[in-house]
Amino acid sequence: MSSKTSLWPSRADYALTPKTWRQDLLAGITVGIVALPLALGFGISSGAGPEAGLITAIVAGVIAAVFGGSNVQVSGPTGAMVVVLAPIVAAQGLQAVVIVTLMAGVMVLGAGLLRLGRAVSFIPWPVIEGFTMGIGVIIFLQQIPALTGPNGNVSGHTNVVVAAALSLLNADPVYLMWALGAVAVVVLCMVWLPRLHPAIPGSLIAVILASVLAALTPNPLVTIGALPRTLPMPSLPAFEWGTLTSLLMPAVAVAALAAIESLLSARVAASMANTGPYDPDRELVGQGFASLGAGLFGGMPATGAIARTAVNVRSGGRTRLSAIVHALVLLAVVMVFAAPVGFIPLAALSGVLMVTAARMVNVSIARSILRSTRADAIAFIATAIVTVSVDLIVAVMVGMVLAGIFAIRAYSAAAGVHREVLPGEPQEGDQRIALIMIDGPLFFGSADRILEDIMDTKGVSVVILRLSKLDAVDASGANSLTEVVQRLEAAGITVLIKGLREQHLELFKRIGVISALRHPNHLFGDLESAAAHARSHVLRESAG
Structure with a gap:
């Protein structure tokens, strides 16, 4: 929205002013x-x-x-x-x-x-x-x-x-007592006067009252002094x-x-x-x-x-x-x-700021x-502590880094690898085919774990990677998938990819996922075709 709007004042800014x-x-x-x-x-x-x-x-x-x-x-x-x-x-x-x-x-x-x-x-x-x-x-x-x-x-x-x-x-004990008295007057006015009516400016009345009392009573309180x-x-x-x-x-x-x-x-x-x-x-x-x-x-x-x-x-x-x-x-x-x-005492202004704080x-x-959640609680506490003890901007950075780490951790946990059953009636040799569903995001936070889970697959001749439920993918995720294909193919396991989504195709080509396949025809749009090809491959391998 903001990219289409003007950054400068206009007459429209005051369109309601005649009414309000x-x-x-x-x-x-x-x-x-x-x-x-x-x-x-x-x-x-x-x-x-x-x-x-x-x-x-x-x-x-x-x-x-x-x-x-x-x-x-x-x-x-x-x-x-x-x-x-x-x-x-x-x-x-x-x-x-x-x-x-x-x-x-x-x-x-x-x-x-x-x-x-x-x-x-x-x-x-x-x-x-x-x-x-x-x-x-x-x-x-x-x-x-x-x-x-x-x-x-x-x-x-x-x-x-x-x-x-x-x-x-x-502290000077005498000065401290006078200052706390001024603060008490301010706090009482700011807390109680608005309860009588919300329109009562409690802070202003508090400062005026504290100033009048200070002017009428001999005291050591320091005042603001001359203003231009x-x-x-x-x-x-x-x-x-x-x-x-x-x-x-x-x-x-x-x-x-x-x-x-x-x-x-x-x-x-x-x-x-x-x-x-x-x-x-x-x-x-x-x-x-x-x-x-x-x-x-x-x-x-x-x-x-x-x-x-x-x-x-x-x-x-x-x-x-x-x-x-x-x-x-x-x-x-x-x-x-x-x-x-x-003539306003500085202690009275300190009282106003204390109430504000x-x-x-x-x-x-x-x-x-x-x-709420442990991650949010940690980010909240860490930001508050660093704000007080170190620096405001450092605190925001620390809080955002912590929140980012926890968000990436949660996002990574959403990615999963699941072995599924092949469609249709079970056939001889199906045990040598692994149908693996990858769902959720495939990015730098989840790529290594998913790679390890897939490579744990043993005793198969064909792996079908089902990618139709794959969400966001970054270069790290695509690179890990390339490594999966290369390592499986090097081990003599044929890799078939089913359901590659259009938005991921260009990235997979650039990173090398597609070229790592044994044959460019090992991309399939539907599960039945991929399963049929895998079964025919197992039969040929058994016959040979």
Whole structure:
């Protein structure tokens, strides 16, 4: 479908806007309110700063809404991206984030132009859920150093588990108590207020309440600090070849993550309500442009945000207008409310992110996967553990490799070799004819086993290979069948092939299955003819 659609914006994107603009407007305002504390928190957690989170939500939010492939996707900074960016900032500084953002934007844009959007469908569900759970754990652990004192991660360790443990060991007890109090206020508001009414923005009210209480009470809590009142002018960072090469692999990781998360979010949004189909290739184009725009303004890489997109759909958003309004709401905050936003305690934002992270760990989904199959459970657990302990992209690769190994193993087990009875009335000499059915897939995973099973056939003069139920065949499978024919013929056993399917004929000719037969006439379309030829061969052999 996507190969026939345009990758660029059109008037059709806003065909429903005259009918839905009121609900789109309200949905956009709602999402903007929800996005504010998340944009600030993710910017701070990444190390790029709160202004970088806001810039990304504003600039990328508008660009992705206009150029993206989903009518309701809301884009901006996300927790998964924070997990990748934090080590980059720690190792190479803030300037590296801008360069990585631009490089990743080019890569994602290129993937969209090459129409690689469908690739995300090859990632198994257990891997995606393990990846998501791991990200939730990391985001939660990332907040602990911010709660233990102004110095936070005094160890400077990049592993979140180690950094969280060391920060607790070196915590300022007084600061920790105040910070936990702010977190408690935020958690209570975010958990209980939406139960009174779903439209209540629990996170925003939580942050406001925690900020007011902090302002009225003498306390040691660190606040966000001064924020710019306008967006910076776009500019290009200084590029050096050595810097680009050192940041290439981080940029690849960021691009892969941006593509995966954006496409998953768009796919989830399309299943939540009748908001029209999404185009995965155009979504990559939009997200590529969004990261490029955010990078030029000094922001972070952008991705589709599942939580904010879900709020948009549930609030009634139906066209791209709602995502655009969400970005304009955040722009208004920067231009009008920058001063009061600067008084928000960092501990309050940590509380928001902790609740967000906890909601990413879906216990019911985890239980379902763990109860499904052993292969899926292993892929899920391994992906989650590697995500937390090593790296996000490595985790996806490990999960996919494990899932692939188990899939190949199951696929290989579907192939079988069965000896059957010859058709018609039994005749003298039938015991010297082996009718062997090969069914299922014949590929590299099953080829050697099938070869061994066939070669175990003893005491016969003729082997009929019945291939009418043979499914997919690759070069390895065809080569193994060639070897079977050659070894049987070399042992003086005549091989007949019955029921060769049309889609396999050309491959068998190229690999040498057909030429390995003693005679080209040893190909048969029906079983009766093959059996008759085999019986006549046995009679001639007996007479001789």
